Amino acid sequence: MSDRIFGVIGLxxxxxxxxxxxxxxxxxxxxxxxxxxxxxxxxxxLAAASLVFVLRPDPAPHWPxxxxxxxxxxxxxxxxxxxxxxxxxxxxxxxxxxxxxxxxRLGAHPIASIIAGLTIAxxxxxxxxxxxxxxxxxxxxGF
Numbered sequence: 001m002s003d004r005i006f007g008v009i010g011l012x013x014x015x016x017x018x019x020x021x022x023x024x025x026x027x028x029x030x031x032x033x034x035x036x037x038x039x040x041x042x043x044x045x046l047a048a049a050s051l052v053f054v055l056r057p058d059p060a061p062h063w064p065x066x067x068x069x070x071x072x073x074x075x076x077x078x079x080x081x082x083x084x085x086x087x088x089x090x091x092x093x094x095x096x097x098x099x100x101x102x103x104x105r106l107g108a109h110p111i112a113s114i115i116a117g118l119t120i121a122x123x124x125x126x127x128x129x130x131x132x133x134x135x136x137x138x139x140x141x142g143f
Contacts, residue, residue, distance in 0.1 A: 001057070002057075002061050002063075003053045003054075003057035003058050003061055004053065004054050004057050006050075006053055007050045007051065007052070007053030007054035007055075007057070008050070008054060009050075010046055010047070010049065010050030010053065011047055011050045011051070011054070013046060013050075014042075014043040014044070014046040014047035014050060015043070015047075017039050017040070017042055017043035017046065018039070018040055018043045020039065021036045021039035021040050021043070022036070024036050024039075071105060074105075075101075075102065075105060078098055078101055078102070079098070082094055082095075082097075082098040085097075086137045087137050088139070089139045089140070090136075090137050090138050090139015090140065090141065090142075091121070091124075091125060091129075091136040091137045091138075091139070092121045092122065092125050092139065092141075093121075093139050093141075094137070094139075095117070095120065095121035095124060095125075096114075096117045096118050096120075096121040097117065098117070099116060099117035099120040099121060100113045100114050100116065100117025100118070101113070101117070103116040103117060103120075
């Protein structure tokens, strides 16, 4: 039953993605795909995955222990905080903290997590901003 509930929630979320994508303002000069394509693609993948949960639920789902549920809640809170901090702190700083925390929770040593977070943030910044020329959130340091 819990699989079906999460599947239905996923279907509603995918419909929300599509609705929000339709609200994106398009300029008269844009690439052929347009800014709406990516959110709609995410919505399609989410809807397909959600349908699997609705149509073929696990007959005996295994719920994680309370400690694991707490970690999932903390990771969710981190992602919300990341979205809120991104415009203020900038892409590199916010992504470093988020990636370091998630690396640590996935089992890396704390120092290795910090190095991984910094490497991930700088790597993504180089690829998306410097190479591809995409705009990323600028922080107080300009990156």
